[in-house]
Amino acid sequence: DEGRLSNELDELQLFFQRTGYPRAPRFYIIKWLTDYVNDMGIDGFRVDTAKHADEKTWLELYVEASKAFETWKKKHPEDVLDNTAFYMVGEAYGYEISTGREFDFGDKKVDYFEYGFESLINFELKNDAKKSYETIFKKYNSILNSxxxxxxxxxxxxxxxDSEPFDKDRKRPYYMANVLFLTPGTSQIYYGDESARDLTIENTEGDATLRSFMNWEEIDSLQETKNILTHWQKLGSFRANHPAIGAGRHKRLSKKPYVFSRTYINENFKDKIVVGLDLPKGKKSLWVKGFFGDGTKLFDTYSETYVEVKNGKVILENDNNIALLELAD
Structure with missing residues (x-):
């Protein structure tokens, strides 16, 4: 009816001739999935659920998607954003960062990172979030760098x-944002995290309570909800502007008040930031000695305040319990 049957048959013939793959069902699916890459320049897949298909199949998909992406970039040079390769993140339900590269099926272990995946969804942070900031950050920094x-x-x-999310009753939305955005790795926001959307809906069964209506009215009318959203927006913007947060090296600079640094270096690109958490109200001193030298001008993006490093520290005076420091322009 669409008038494209002959064209599709021709494409399939060329695909199987080029690849040498047998005409098995999975290779038809791979061809059709990579059409999205060929036609639209899709630059990555989020695979759900990786453990329900043979791992070799994911590698076959990754190889073909990578070829398709490179072909698309050559055909559309004006639309290419950067030189990043095709990216796949997998959901192997139950995978935890503590297990490193292996997912344990019980009767065998699979290293999905060997089969085309650059990243896996981590089901462990919701439990780690019950621990201290430094315990979480130090652990993730160690594993991601080893x-x-x-x-x-x-x-x-x-x-x-996930029927057991962290803070299901939405009692700690500020802390939740701090943990999610500042833990090394990539951050996935679920809709309504940023506005403390209610997850305890009466008369729901199973996952339905996790999929409640977005609380737009509360964002418009309740000051506390606006404050929560603003906090998430500030942290999210800071993270987006600084790859050091998710990909950099973590180091604690001060125990009390809690201050840490992150550093990311990639060839000629360097990014450095300092974050203070659980800070006291009013006047506060943040120790940055050994990371930012005296005379360095910094900008606290949370309070929108310029400061200068003196005697190895910066002084802020506000009622915020968080500081997000970057080099001033």
């Missing part, structure tokens, strides 16, 4: 099918 070096994890605290 067993998972050059690979990654996708962190979340709430999801569409």
């Amino acid at each position: 067993e998972l070096k050059d690979k990654g994890v996708l962190n979340y605290l709430t999801s569409h099918d």
Whole structure:
């Protein structure tokens, strides 16, 4: 009816001639999935659910998608954003960062990072979030710079099918944002995390309570909801502007008040930031000695305040319990 049958048959013939793959069902699916890459320049797939198909199939998909992406970039040079390769993140339900590169099926273990995946969804942060900031950040920094070096994890605290999310009653939305955005790795926001959307809906069964209506009215009418959203927006923007947060090296600079740094270096690109959490109200001193030298001008993006490093520290005076410091322009 669409008038494209002959064209599709021709494309399939060329695909199987080029690849040498047998005409098995999975290779038809791979061809059709990579059409999205060929036709529209889709630059990555989020695979759900990786453990329900043979791992070799995912590698076959990745190889073909990568070829398709490179072909698309050659055909559309004016639309290419950067030189990043095709990217796949996998959902192997139950995978935890503590297990490193292996997912344990019980009867066998699979290293999905060997089969085309650059990252896996991490189901562990919702439990780690019950610990201290430094415990969380130090752990993730260590694993991502050792067993998972050059690979990654996708962190979340709430999801569409996780019946035990962190802070289901939405009592700690500010802390939740701090953990999700500042933990090394990639951050996945579930809709309504940023506005403390209610997850306890009466008369729901199963996952339905996790999929409640977005609380637009509360964002418009309740000052506290606006404050929560503003906090998430500030942290989210800071993270988006600084790859050091998710991909950089973590180091604690001060225990009390809690201050840490992140540094990311990639060839000629360097990014450095300092964050202070659980800060006291009023006048506060943040120790940055050894990271930012005296005389360095910094900008606290949270309070929109310029400061200068003196005697190894910066002084802020406000009622915020968080500071997000970057080099001033």
